[in-house]
Amino acid sequence: MLKGSCACGSVAYEVRGEMLGPVTYCHCWRCRKQSGASCGTTVGIRSCDLVFRSGEDRLASWESSAGTHRFFASCCGSPIFKREGPDPEFLGFRLGTLDTDPKKLASLHFMLGSKAPWVEIVDSLPAKREGVPFGERD
Numbered sequence: 001m002l003k004g005s006c007a008c009g010s011v012a013y014e015v016r017g018e019m020l021g022p023v024t025y026c027h028c029w030r031c032r033k034q035s036g037a038s039c040g041t042t043v044g045i046r047s048c049d050l051v052f053r054s055g056e057d058r059l060a061s062w063e064s065s066a067g068t069h070r071f072f073a074s075c076c077g078s079p080i081f082k083r084e085g086p087d088p089e090f091l092g093f094r095l096g097t098l099d100t101d102p103k104k105l106a107s108l109h110f111m112l113g114s115k116a117p118w119v120e121i122v123d124s125l126p127a128k129r130e131g132v133p134f135g136e137r138d
């Protein structure tokens with residue numbers, strides 16, 4: 001089981017199941033702007049495996065594209081997960097708020113066509129190169 005919490009500590013959660021698919025660096029503009037980081041680091045989890053221990057009422061969300069809601073801790077801004085549709089089986093989970101080691105390395109660059117110009121890719125991970133150029137929105 002994994003544990004995580006938002007930056008101020010009000011929101012705490014557990015992930016009680018496996019991470020699904022590759023841990024992915026997403027270079028799309030939405031991930032960058034929402035996280036404030038150079039890219040978002042994301043993995044799939046089952047919706048039922050994400051259990052909040054405290055602060056669930058502090059979650060807020062915004063609709064980043066039709067039907068896709070990105071949930072963050074309203075107390076301090078930490079991004080927690082993305083949900084596509086009202087009641088999906090899977091969520092896109094943000095690894096940045098974890099407090100325990102998931103024992104899984106990042107293994108994919110996604111939307112590398114949108115990469116921030118200050119980022120130099122120095123690993124040899126596979127990359128999917130779609131994405132609008134930096135500074136543009138789709």
Ligand SMILES: [Zn+2]
Nearest residue numbers: 006008075076
């Ligand atoms: Zn917080």
Ligand SMILES: [Zn+2]
Nearest residue numbers: 026027028031
């Ligand atoms: Zn993204």
